[in-house]
Amino acid sequence: MKSAVETLNPTRVRLTVEVPFEELKPSLDAAYKKINQQVSVPGFRKGKVPARIIDQRFGRGAVLEEAIQDALPKFYTDAVNEGELKVLGQPEVDIAEFNDGEQLTFTAEVDVRPEIELPAYDGIEVTVDAVEVTDEDVDKSIEQLRGRFATVNTVERAAADGDVVVLDLEARVDGEVLEDGVAKGVTYTIGSGELLDGVDEAVIGLEAGGSATFTSELKGGSAAGRSAEITVNVTTVQERELPELDDEFAQLASEFDTMEELRADSRRRLEQMKQYDQATDAQQKVLDALLDLVEIPLPEKLLEEEIKTRKHNLEHHQLGQMGLDLDGYLKIQNKTHEEYDAEVEAEAKKGIKTQFVLDELVAKEQLSVSQEELTEHLMRRAASSGMSPDQFAQAIVEGGQVPMLVGEVARGKALATVVEAAKVVDTNGVEVDLDEDDEEEAAEAVAAENASQAVAAEAEEGSAAEEAPEAEAGPAEDAEAKG
Structure with a gap:
């Protein structure tokens, strides 16, 4: 086999590969064996059909096409290795010339990694935020921990900021209730910002059984990003009771x-x-x-x-x-x-x-x-x-x-x-x-x-070269016409 590399641009090359016919013999033998296992010919046991009968019944072109498709990956990989190329992705392969019994010539265009001249990087200087933990940071962290140990009690009063409410919600767009716009029994802490914009203002001041309507832009679902009319019903109002920040809490919440x-x-x-x-x-x-x-x-x-x-x-x-x-x-x-x-x-x-x-x-x-x-x-x-x-x-x-x-x-x-x-x-x-x-x-x-999402794994050494290239034009037609 002979191969030559032509650089088309800094990121793409064309390989021209010439393969003597005798080097196709292992692939030809494999092609006859494969076809033998797939066909039935009267008078012959399966797998025992002579090559000349396969040529007569199914055409020499079919055998040659199977042989070349089997041989191409190996010769392409050999050419890539011979040229010491760092290939990316699948090649575009074209059978340039092939007559039965004669030399196989094909070309393969493929992307390659560009040559990179790495700069001196010891002069790089960057600025980052200083590590500073304030008392306010610690207080906020403790309050978050404290909130996880809060208890809730149902109360008979209007909802206020910080309360936990249980809500039923219904969203309408252009006067129609959305199929995915109804939710029941939603537990929500007023002021947490975890629901729709405007819900806090709507429920503050409502007692259990109260309802309100407000307009908000939907964040998800079938009408995401659209303005909707939201009806909210308050079914329960609960008051959060936080534990005292003392040694007893420290023992409860930590080691x-x-x-x-x-x-x-x-x-x-x-x-x-x-x-x-x-x-x-x-x-x-x-x-x-x-x-x-x-x-x-x-x-x-x-x-x-x-x-x-x-x-x-x-x-x-x-x-x-x-x-x-x-x-x-x-x-x-x-x-x-x-x-x-x-x-x-x-x-x-x-x-x-x-x-x-x-x-x-x-x-x-x-x-x-x-x-x-x-x-x-x-x-x-x-x-x-x-x-x-x-x-x-x-x-x-x-x-x-x-x-x-x-x-x-x-x-x-x-x-x-x-x-x-x-x-x-x-x-x-x-x-x-x-x-x-x-x-x-x-x-x-x-x-x-x-890093790249498309080539994170593909560009590992040798992986791209091992993928089977596909020819743009199958060789069977040429073989049948010229063989």
């Missing part, structure tokens, strides 16, 4: 004996959360600064696929779970379709660029992923997915997504390497020394969040 110990623990937890948020912010800002230093041509077909994937994930998965369609979502976001398209395209470009740059860093720094690192990452991903580690691991293995997880960890390590070389300063002018565990975990999260 601590005193409020002093509980407040100290709350402060420590808040500091940890803000330190993690600080690390995440640093990772994101360093990544953005790094991307600004690199110019990368993006493969057109890959960008098209990335945009398509992002739109599909949002419109058919995320919005569906929220009970929204695209028009309703855009109305809530106060965006036009043009603004939405531009936003998705910008995110897609950043995703591909992020993946290319971090993968290049992985190669340059010769970063590897240990079994322990992979296991820790798997545990975190399982926790965020709501699955047990065993269930998540099984799903990953069965879905062939282990290389994708390895890639996520490696890219996270690459980003952490850049952050370590960068200068991170907080808003007080103090240089920040990020916690190593927070830095690594945040780096993995930021790298995964910003």
Whole structure:
């Protein structure tokens, strides 16, 4: 086999592959064997039909077509490896020339990763918020904990701010009750903001059995984003009673004996959360600064696929779970379709660029992923997915997504390497020394969040080359005409 590579542009090549006929013999033998198992010919046992009879009854062209479709993936992969190409996606294959008994010539156009010149990244400097936990932060945290231990008592009075009410709701649009616009027995804390805008004003002052009507924009359902007339009936009014903030509460709500110990623990937890948020912010800002230093041509077909994937994930998965369609979502976001398209395209470009740059860093720094690192990452991903580690691991293995997880960890390590070389300063002018565990975990999260959705797993080494290319024109017609 001979192959030649022609560079069409920085992100696309054309392979020309020439295969001597004798190198097709294993595929021809396999084609006869496969056809033998599929056909029945009178006078011959199944699987024992001679090749000449198959040629006579079914045509030599059918055999050649089967043989070439079997051989193409191997010769394409060999050509990719010979050219040391980093291919992306499926190739467009065309059988340029083929006569029975003669050389097979085909071309394959495919996207490739562009060559990337990584900049010096040790001069990057970013500013992040300082980690500061105030007494007010601790008070708010304690109040949230206190609220979880509140008791409610039914009262015979008008509803007031902070009360818990049980409501029946009915939504009408253009005078018609929506099919999904009726809800009964909804428990709601007045002032929490967890229901429709205007509901607080409508129910405050109503006793059990009272009703009111107000107008509000629906947040979800079949009429999301539209204005509706809402009728609300109050069936129960309950008063929340909060426990006293004393040592007895500390013992009830935690493993601590005193409020002093509980407040100290709350402060420590808040500091940890803000330190993690600080690390995440640093990772994101360093990544953005790094991307600004690199110019990368993006493969057109890959960008098209990335945009398509992002739109599909949002419109058919995320919005569906929220009970929204695209028009309703855009109305809530106060965006036009043009603004939405531009936003998705910008995110897609950043995703591909992020993946290319971090993968290049992985190669340059010769970063590897240990079994322990992979296991820790798997545990975190399982926790965020709501699955047990065993269930998540099984799903990953069965879905062939282990290389994708390895890639996520490696890219996270690459980003952490850049952050370590960068200068991170907080808003007080103090240089920040990020916690190593927070830095690594945040780096993995930021790298995964910003990476390409369409090619996260596809671009792992060798995976694209192993996919079977499909010819634009089948060779059977040529073989029958010329053979």
